[in-house]
Structure formats: structure tokens, C-alpha cells
Amino acid sequence: MAKDMTRAAKTKSAGAKGDADASVILADIVDRARSAFEERNLRFTQLREQVFAEIAATRGSIGAYEILERLSDKGTRLAPISVYRSIDALIEAGVIHRLESKNSYFACRRHEHGRKGRPIFMSCEQCGGVVEVPAQPIFDQVAELATSVDFTPKVKFMEVSGTCADCRDKAKKD
Amino acid sequence: MAKDMTRAAKTKSAGAKGDADASVILADIVDRARSAFEERNLRFTQLREQVFAEIAATRGSIGAYEILERLSDKGTRLAPISVYRSIDALIEAGVIHRLESKNSYFACRRHEHGRKGRPIFMSCEQCGGVVEVPAQPIFDQVAELATSVDFTPKVKFMEVSGTCADCRDKAKKD
DNA sequence: ATTTCCATCGTTAAAACGTTGCGAAAGTAA
DNA sequence: TTACTTTCGCAACGTTTTAACGATGGAAAT
Numbered sequence: 238m239a240k241d242m243t244r245a246a247k248t249k250s251a252g253a254k255g256d257a258d259a260s261v262i263l264a265d266i267v268d269r270a271r272s273a274f275e276e277r278n279l280r281f282t283q284l285r286e287q288v289f290a291e292i293a294a295t296r297g298s299i300g301a302y303e304i305l306e307r308l309s310d311k312g313t314r315l316a317p318i319s320v321y322r323s324i325d326a327l328i329e330a331g332v333i334h335r336l337e338s339k340n341s342y343f344a345c346r347r348h349e350h351g352r353k354g355r356p357i358f359m360s361c362e363q364c365g366g367v368v369e370v371p372a373q374p375i376f377d378q379v380a381e382l383a384t385s386v387d388f389t390p391k392v393k394f395m396e397v398s399g400t401c402a403d404c405r406d407k408a409k410k411d
Numbered sequence: 412m413a414k415d416m417t418r419a420a421k422t423k424s425a426g427a428k429g430d431a432d433a434s435v436i437l438a439d440i441v442d443r444a445r446s447a448f449e450e451r452n453l454r455f456t457q458l459r460e461q462v463f464a465e466i467a468a469t470r471g472s473i474g475a476y477e478i479l480e481r482l483s484d485k486g487t488r489l490a491p492i493s494v495y496r497s498i499d500a501l502i503e504a505g506v507i508h509r510l511e512s513k514n515s516y517f518a519c520r521r522h523e524h525g526r527k528g529r530p531i532f533m534s535c536e537q538c539g540g541v542v543e544v545p546a547q548p549i550f551d552q553v554a555e556l557a558t559s560v561d562f563t564p565k566v567k568f569m570e571v572s573g574t575c576a577d578c579r580d581k582a583k584k585d
Numbered sequence: 586a587t588t589t590c591c592a593t594c595g596t597t598a599a600a601a602c603g604t605t606g607c608g609a610a611a612g613t614a615a
Numbered sequence: 616t617t618a619c620t621t622t623c624g625c626a627a628c629g630t631t632t633t634a635a636c637g638a639t640g641g642a643a644a645t
């Protein structure tokens with residue numbers, strides 16, 4: 238039943254927006270997340286699945302309280318802590334990331350660019366969309382710079398805000 | 412009188428910690444901030460000065476509510492919004508920075524490394540200290556990478572957390 | 586000098602984000 | 616079964632940030 242819900246949610250969200258990559262349906266993304274959990278011997282519980290599905294169904298990033306609201310609208314009324322615990326587990330499993338600059342969360346899309354090293358997150362200030370771009374050389378340079386000032390870095394990702402191509406083009410039309 | 416207070420605060424904080432660069436006294440840092448405001452035709456009000464002095468007197472970064480508390484201890488009781496408004500102005504003037512990953516603020520130290528392009532903030536997870544390291548080439552590379560995926564970046568600084576040399580050495584002793 | 590204007594600040598309130606503590610339930614292992 | 620660990624529900628609380636609105640005070644225009 239949980240799976241049916243996620244499929245339904247996906248159809249609705251992608252259909253409504255006429256998403257270009259509607260081919261990658263939400264259920265598949267959820268399945269990939271499930272695999273990630275299994276690989277690490279972590280439990281992909283119903284709650285975690287629901288939370289993940291909401292995040293993955295979102296274009297751009299989503300805050301914890303919005304997840305809370307959306308699940309509530311669908312009949313699953315939760316306390317904030319439950320969502321945060323699920324978020325922690327999802328981050329732990331590596332299937333979502335936290336966008337520090339917006340206190341929000343988005344589904345990992347590493348699979349879209351293979352696994353070519355650590356990514357930079359480019360987050361559009363207009364539409365909220367987030368793209369992950371592999372940038373290992375830049376991380377290497379940061380590490381080198383840090384070492385040069387005797388600092389031991391612990392960087393997992395970097396965030397860059399700006400404007401995506403779509404929004405830039407839209408702005409030009411005005 | 413405001414100046415006297417800041418001088419006193421500085422003496423206390425640097426003296427207590429036996430800070431190495433006690434030579435750069437707080438009052439001078441405040442004066443530099445004042446100049447930054449004047450250059451931009453912004454007002455360095457008493458409130459902004461007090462807030463700035465608290466931030467500048469802090470080793471590492473400080474949260475808005477801790478600023479609030481410290482000022483309250485000194486007899487200036489403020490509403491949170493007042494602190495946030497001052498913080499906004501100080502960021503606007505470029506004399507402090509926000510550490511996104513910790514929801515806290517610290518005084519800009521650009522002058523310590525000349526003005527050689529945009530800095531990366533290296534923030535120590537152990538001691539909370541923050542150092543600014545000029546890293547324009549890395550910003551350039553990020554910009555290039557962004558452009559290559561048709562994204563218009565708007566990066567001012569980057570944050571790297573990790574461990575500073577002092578804390579690493581201390582850890583080794585254990 | 587008086588009016589006009591705008592930035593700043595005070596005050597109240599609430600929104601947005603995140604955590605603690607405790608105990609029940611459900612999965613795992615012996 | 617029993618014991619153990621992980622997850623979850625629940626209630627309250629703590630932290631960070633913003634909104635709305637009015638008062639004040641200094642600079643500029645008349």
C-alpha cells in the first residue's frame with residue numbers, strides 16, 4: 238500500500254508539472270533508496286519511505302515542516318521529531334542531502350552523473366531547483382588550500398546559489 | 412563612552428585568553444568597521460556598534476541570541492529583531508559574515524590577508540575558530556564549472572569545516 | 586524654520602526550524 | 616521465551632528568524 242501511494246503521488250506531481258524526466262518515475266527512485274538502505278543494513282521503514290517520497294517528489298528542496306504538512310494532508314499526522322529522525326536516517330543512508338543555506342532537504346541525484354567524485358550543489362534562487370554537479374577537482378583544491386594553512390578539512394559537499402538557465406531565460410523575456 | 416566600553420570589553424576578553432594577537436585591539440577593529448560604514452554612506456549607529464563589538468570580541472562565531480544575552484548582561488536589553496537588524500546592516504557593510512552551517516556570525520578579517528579576492532571560511536569543529544583564506548582561483552573554477560552547466564553562480568564565500576592545527580595537535584597529545 | 590522624507594529603532598507577536606525526555610512497540614538474536 | 620536494540624509516538628520545549636506597525640530622529644527640500 239505504501240508503494241501504491243508513492244506511485245500515485247509521483248503520477249500526480251510529474252503529471253501536473255509536465256516534467257521532462259517524467260520517465261524516471263518516483264517509485265524507481267524510492268526503490269533505489271530502498272537498495273541504498275539494504276546495502277548498508279539499515280531499515281527502510283514505512284515512515285522513512287514516506288518522508289523520502291515527499292522529498293523526492295519535490296522539485297528543488299523542501300523543509301522539514303513542509304514535509305510534515307504534506308504528510309498530514311495525506312492522513313499521516315506526525316510530530317516534528319519523527320520527520321527529523323527520518324531525515325537523519327535518510328541523510329545517513331546518503332539518499333538525501335541537506336541544503337545548509339536554506340535549512341531544507343533534497344533527494345540525492347548522484348546516479349544522474351555516475352559516481353565521479355563529490356558534487357557541488359547549485360541551487361537556483363528563483364525556482365528553488367537544485368542540481369548536483371560532480372566537482373572532485375575543486376574539492377581537491379580546497380583540501381590542498383586547507384592543508385597549506387594547516388587546517389584539516391572535512392568537506393562533503395559545497396553549495397552555490399545563483400540562477401539556473403531556465404530562470405535566466407525567463408528573466409530575459411521580461 | 413561607547414568606545415570606552417568596547418575597549419574595556421576587549422581588554423577583558425583578550426586578557427582572559429592571553430590572545431596572541433592582542434595587539435590588534437578591539438577598538439581599532441571597531442574603528443575599521445566604522446570606516447567601512449562611512450565609505451558606503453551607511454550609519455554606524457550605537458546599536459550596530461555594540462552588536463559589532465560583541466561579534467568582534469568573540470573568538471570564533473557567535474549566535475544572535477548569545478549577542479542578545481551578552482548585551483543584556485551589560486545593561487542593553489534588546490528584542491531579537493533589533494539584533495538581527497544590526498546583523499543585516501553589518502553584513503551589508505561587509506564587516507561581518509554569516510556562517511551558514513552554524514547559524515552564527517563572525518567578524519570579517521579580510522584586512523589580515525590583504526584583499527586578494529574572495530575567501531573560504533575554515534571553521535574548526537573543535538574550538539569554533541574561523542579563519543579566512545583567500546581563494547579566488549577556486550571561486551573562478553566554481554564559476555567556470557557552473558557556466559559549463561548553464562548556471563549563473565552568485566557565490567560570495569565558501570565554508571569548510573574541519574580541524575585547525577591547534578586542535579589537531581591537542582588531540583594527538585591525548 | 587518647517588515640512589517632508591526615509592532610515593532606524595522599539596514593541597509585540599508569531600513563523601520556521603530543531604531538540605529533549607520518556608516510554609511503548611516492533612524487529613533481532615540467544 | 617527472554618533479552619536486546621532500533622524505531623516510533625507523544626508532549627513539551629528551545630532556538631532562530633521574520634512580520635507588522637508605529638514612533639523617533641536626522642537630512643533634505645521648500
